[in-house]
Amino acid sequence: MPDTGIATFLLLGTFLVLIILRVSISFALALAAIVTGIYLKVPLMSVVQQMVHGIKSFSLLAIPFFILAGELMGQGGISKRLIKFSNLIVGRLPGGLAQVNILASMFFGGISGSAVADISSIGTILIPMMKENKYDEDFSVAITVTSACQGIIIPPSHNMIIFSLAAGGVSIGRLFLGGYLPGVILGLALMIITHFISIKRGYPRERWYSFREALAITGEAFMGLMTAVIIIVGVVSGVFTATESSAVAVVWAFVVTFFVYREIPLRKFPRILYSSLKTLAMVMALIASASAFGWFMAYLRIPAKATELLLSITTSKVLLLLLINVLLLLLGMIMDMAPLILITTPILYPVVVDTLGMSPIQFGVMLVLNLAIGLTTPPVGSALFVGCAVGKIPIEKVVRTMFPLWLVMVTVLLLVTFFPPLTTTLPGIFMP
Amino acid sequence: MKHVIKILNLLYIVTLFLAKILFALMVLIIFTNVVLRYVFNSGLRWSEEVSLVFLVWFAFISIALGVKQNLHIGLHLVNEESLPPLVNRVLHILDYAAKGVVGVIMMVYGRILIVFTLRSILPATHWPAGILYLILPIAGFFITAESLMALLGIPTDQEAVESVLEGRMTIREYLQGVFHA
Amino acid sequence: AKKEKPQETTAEAPQQVVLRLAETHPPDYPTTKGDYKFAELVKERTNGRIVIEVYPSSQLGEEKAVIEQVQFGSIDLTRVSIAPVGAFVPILNALQLPYLYRDSDHMWKVLKGDIGKELLKSVEDAGFIGFGWFEAGARSFYTKKPVRTPDDLKGMKIRVMENDLMVAMVNALGGVATPMPYGEVYSALQTGVIDGAENNWPSYYTSGHYEVAKYYTLDEHLRVPEIIIGSKISLSQKLTPEEIEILKQAAWHAIEYQREQWAAYEKVAEEKVRAAGNTIIPVEDKSAWQARMKDLYAKQSPEIQEIVRRIQEVQ
Numbered sequence: 001m002p003d004t005g006i007a008t009f010l011l012l013g014t015f016l017v018l019i020i021l022r023v024s025i026s027f028a029l030a031l032a033a034i035v036t037g038i039y040l041k042v043p044l045m046s047v048v049q050q051m052v053h054g055i056k057s058f059s060l061l062a063i064p065f066f067i068l069a070g071e072l073m074g075q076g077g078i079s080k081r082l083i084k085f086s087n088l089i090v091g092r093l094p095g096g097l098a099q100v101n102i103l104a105s106m107f108f109g110g111i112s113g114s115a116v117a118d119i120s121s122i123g124t125i126l127i128p129m130m131k132e133n134k135y136d137e138d139f140s141v142a143i144t145v146t147s148a149c150q151g152i153i154i155p156p157s158h159n160m161i162i163f164s165l166a167a168g169g170v171s172i173g174r175l176f177l178g179g180y181l182p183g184v185i186l187g188l189a190l191m192i193i194t195h196f197i198s199i200k201r202g203y204p205r206e207r208w209y210s211f212r213e214a215l216a217i218t219g220e221a222f223m224g225l226m227t228a229v230i231i232i233v234g235v236v237s238g239v240f241t242a243t244e245s246s247a248v249a250v251v252w253a254f255v256v257t258f259f260v261y262r263e264i265p266l267r268k269f270p271r272i273l274y275s276s277l278k279t280l281a282m283v284m285a286l287i288a289s290a291s292a293f294g295w296f297m298a299y300l301r302i303p304a305k306a307t308e309l310l311l312s313i314t315t316s317k318v319l320l321l322l323l324i325n326v327l328l329l330l331l332g333m334i335m336d337m338a339p340l341i342l343i344t345t346p347i348l349y350p351v352v353v354d355t356l357g358m359s360p361i362q363f364g365v366m367l368v369l370n371l372a373i374g375l376t377t378p379p380v381g382s383a384l385f386v387g388c389a390v391g392k393i394p395i396e397k398v399v400r401t402m403f404p405l406w407l408v409m410v411t412v413l414l415l416v417t418f419f420p421p422l423t424t425t426l427p428g429i430f431m432p
Numbered sequence: 433m434k435h436v437i438k439i440l441n442l443l444y445i446v447t448l449f450l451a452k453i454l455f456a457l458m459v460l461i462i463f464t465n466v467v468l469r470y471v472f473n474s475g476l477r478w479s480e481e482v483s484l485v486f487l488v489w490f491a492f493i494s495i496a497l498g499v500k501q502n503l504h505i506g507l508h509l510v511n512e513e514s515l516p517p518l519v520n521r522v523l524h525i526l527d528y529a530a531k532g533v534v535g536v537i538m539m540v541y542g543r544i545l546i547v548f549t550l551r552s553i554l555p556a557t558h559w560p561a562g563i564l565y566l567i568l569p570i571a572g573f574f575i576t577a578e579s580l581m582a583l584l585g586i587p588t589d590q591e592a593v594e595s596v597l598e599g600r601m602t603i604r605e606y607l608q609g610v611f612h613a
Numbered sequence: 614a615k616k617e618k619p620q621e622t623t624a625e626a627p628q629q630v631v632l633r634l635a636e637t638h639p640p641d642y643p644t645t646k647g648d649y650k651f652a653e654l655v656k657e658r659t660n661g662r663i664v665i666e667v668y669p670s671s672q673l674g675e676e677k678a679v680i681e682q683v684q685f686g687s688i689d690l691t692r693v694s695i696a697p698v699g700a701f702v703p704i705l706n707a708l709q710l711p712y713l714y715r716d717s718d719h720m721w722k723v724l725k726g727d728i729g730k731e732l733l734k735s736v737e738d739a740g741f742i743g744f745g746w747f748e749a750g751a752r753s754f755y756t757k758k759p760v761r762t763p764d765d766l767k768g769m770k771i772r773v774m775e776n777d778l779m780v781a782m783v784n785a786l787g788g789v790a791t792p793m794p795y796g797e798v799y800s801a802l803q804t805g806v807i808d809g810a811e812n813n814w815p816s817y818y819t820s821g822h823y824e825v826a827k828y829y830t831l832d833e834h835l836r837v838p839e840i841i842i843g844s845k846i847s848l849s850q851k852l853t854p855e856e857i858e859i860l861k862q863a864a865w866h867a868i869e870y871q872r873e874q875w876a877a878y879e880k881v882a883e884e885k886v887r888a889a890g891n892t893i894i895p896v897e898d899k900s901a902w903q904a905r906m907k908d909l910y911a912k913q914s915p916e917i918q919e920i921v922r923r924i925q926e927v928q
């Protein structure tokens with residue numbers, strides 16, 4: 001009989017070797033599963049069948065829909081309107097444009113689930129604007145990149161859906177609600193630190209708006225922001241499932257883009273479908289192959305062994321949670337978010353939720369926030385890369401400015417980890 | 433060879449057209465179902481089952497698209513430029529070899545899977561369960577073909593195909609452009 | 614480098630065989646306890662040669678995917694509900710017909726008798742080996758208004774599983790079948806979107822639905838047993854026919870233990886619901902309910918109608 005120890009070594013080893021050799025992560029996962037299947041004499045139909053079943057989930061359907069809604073609003077001109085609207089609210093503060101950057105990301109986060117989408121739509125407008133107004137370019141990029149991470153924890157968030165799938169069906173509505181407070185707190189914390197940096201560096205304030213202007217700006221932004229309202233109210237009130245609310249949001253975004261904003265013609269719609277399809281390619285490939293990989297992890301009982309291993313290091317809850325967070329931060333530095341959620345959730349869930357007793361919602365928000373920080377760090381951080389590309393400055397120049405902002409993010413992460421009410425209060429009130 | 437690539441690309445463009453249609457249909461089905469439920473107090477019994485089949489199809493087409501457009505990223509722990517060209521070449525070959533193997537497995541075992549599930553049916557639509565897996569050999573085929581071309585260093589009209597997919601060029605323009613060239 | 618003599622170990626004790634059993638329920642569920650009992654009996658009776666490892670909580674996938682994997686031999690054994698197996702073995706759909714049995718005893722007489730053995734055998738055509746049945750209780754209606762006769766159901770919106778048969782059953786009783794995901798039932802009951810739903814005692818209690826639908830009418834319309842099936846491909850490679858026979862007997866003996874576990878589990882739920890002050894409405898005579906199923910029965914295939922006839926004859 002094949003030895004499970006050797007099989008475990010094959011599964012994890014093949015994957016590690018392949019990704020170090022720069023093989024695409026999703027194909028490294030699939031190939032590791034194939035190699036292990038051959039060794040274990042498990043028919044390889046299992047590998048391809050699990051790939052299909054990883055995708056075949058009604059809640060997963062929400063991811064393409066959220067991405068499509070975000071893409072529609074993004075290309076339809078929502079970012080411009082959100083920026084104006086944010087300007088109305090916080091533009092008069094010192095460093096007005098930086099504050100606008102943070103607030104607009106908070107709003108944009110309510111529509112898009114992706115930091116990269118946020119940077120490429122809001123950052124593309126604001127970074128050049130900030131540079132023109134004598135903001136240091138390193139700071140402009142740093143604040144764009146950091147604030148974009150709010151989009152990941154402020155609902156909707158396709159990474160939360162990925163977590164829900166990987167965790168075996170944690171309520172998406174409750175996860176979304178759980179992300180709200182930490183997302184808003186992160187935004188406020190960034191605004192406070194920006195306030196002091198702006199005073200110190202003497203960044204300017206923005207102008208006043210007349211009442212009439214304000215009304216028009218609010219009206220236009222409101223139409224777009226309704227997308228976020230539809231999603232949240234729909235999911236929380238139980239009127240819609242997450243998937244249904246995402247479909248309704250697409251229809252709404254479609255109407256607003258082509259019949260209210262009318263910045264792009266209807267014949268651009270197939271192109272928007274296509275660009276969403278491209279965004280989805282990687283996520284879908286990861287979910288499919290991580291599902292095959294995960295099946296072999298379960299088959300070989302790797303999660304149980306990992307739990308044993310972690311508990312053999314220490315049984316102190318505080319130490320274990322710190323250890324897990326440090327581990328995730330390190331992994332997040334080199335790897336992208338979706339694959340890490342898919343790979344680490346089945347391994348960590350039994351320890352953190354079943355053994356240490358953390359609520360699945362708190363764990364989900366903690367995991368997603370932790371890995372969101374990784375998106376802003378070198379050597380591999382997609383948010384940082386895109387931000388630097390948009391700002392046209394080398395990564396090294398931004399890193400020093402990022403330090404205080406990372407500190408803020410890690411502080412919020414620690415709050416999320418050790419202060420359960422932050423994540424469990426809202427779900428407790430609205431979805432008991 | 434040129435004609436083979438044309439035909440492959442044509443099939444590929446048609447498949448992606450199908451993906452776009454499925455995408456829009458999925459939104460429509462779920463949305464209609466919500467409207468029916470709240471306005472007319474009824475629902476499409478097949479909505480979930482059909483959307484899931486569409487989702488699987490759509491997702492696997494997007495995976496194939498990812499291989500064609502090189503969207504599946506790997507770890508870039510070290511800067512590509514700092515490595516010797518030979519190393520980069522070997523790593524590139526390895527990446528496409530891995531994709532090719534997965535593509536072949538999808539084709540071969542996807543086919544067996546379809547045969548196995550031919551007899552069972554999906555409960556709401558009574559479609560054969562194998563329909564779910566039908567996309568496996570199709571996506572596997574595109575992944576294998578694309579990896580093979582990349583391994584052999586055969587160019588595949590990447591940019592022209594992208595133009596067609598983005599609606600900047602019609603299929604006819606693309607085909608004429610090549611056959612007249 | 615081959616210093617050891619590989620023959621040494623095999624000569625004394627034959628090599629151990631590990632079989633994997635997939636289970637959807639959590640480890641402490643009565644059905645899972647039944648799986649563990651089955652594994653324990655097999656280990657005992659083969660002197661430790663055959664080890665069955667139970668994978669609870671859908672670790673190896675959801676029911677439908679697991680059944681396929683058993684079919685092509687990636688998973689050796691599984692315990693599943695009959696409903697999804699019916700897609701592979703149509704004759705099993707007979708056991709999903711409403712008001713099929715008079716009571717629990719009737720069902721177990723059928724399952725343990727010739728019919729049960731025949732049906733277990735019938736799964737072999739689809740690439741499975743049938744090992745035994747497990748108890749899964751009976752489903753009854755719970756509603757916001759008391760329901761004593763089928764007439765009381767008239768016009769009531771009842772949530773059912775997304776399943777043709779259930780829709781047809783509720784409609785035949787005069788209710789309005791409303792398929793909806795399980796997770797939405799609580800709030801739908803609370804807000805009055807639906808007037809009732811149906812399930813067994815434990816689910817009625819653990820879902821909290823008893824808090825918002827206070828009347829439980831014990832019509833016991835559905836008694837669908839669980840089934841343990843194995844993979845013909847993998848088991849015929851890993852085991853001898855004698856060993857498969859040992860497994861079959863062990864499964865048969867695990868049934869009694871699992872039924873006890875189920876009864877205890879059901880009793881806890883029943884006591885909790887009664888303590889909450891809910892109105893429990895017993896149904897002494899099911900003939901009025903059953904009478905409305907005539908058309909539904911008539912629509913079944915001749916094979917199924919034949920099995921139904923034989924089941925009804927069992928005393």
Ligand code: NA
Nearest residue numbers: 109151154156
């Ligand atoms: Na978001």
Ligand code: NA
Nearest residue numbers: 333374380381
């Ligand atoms: Na990073």
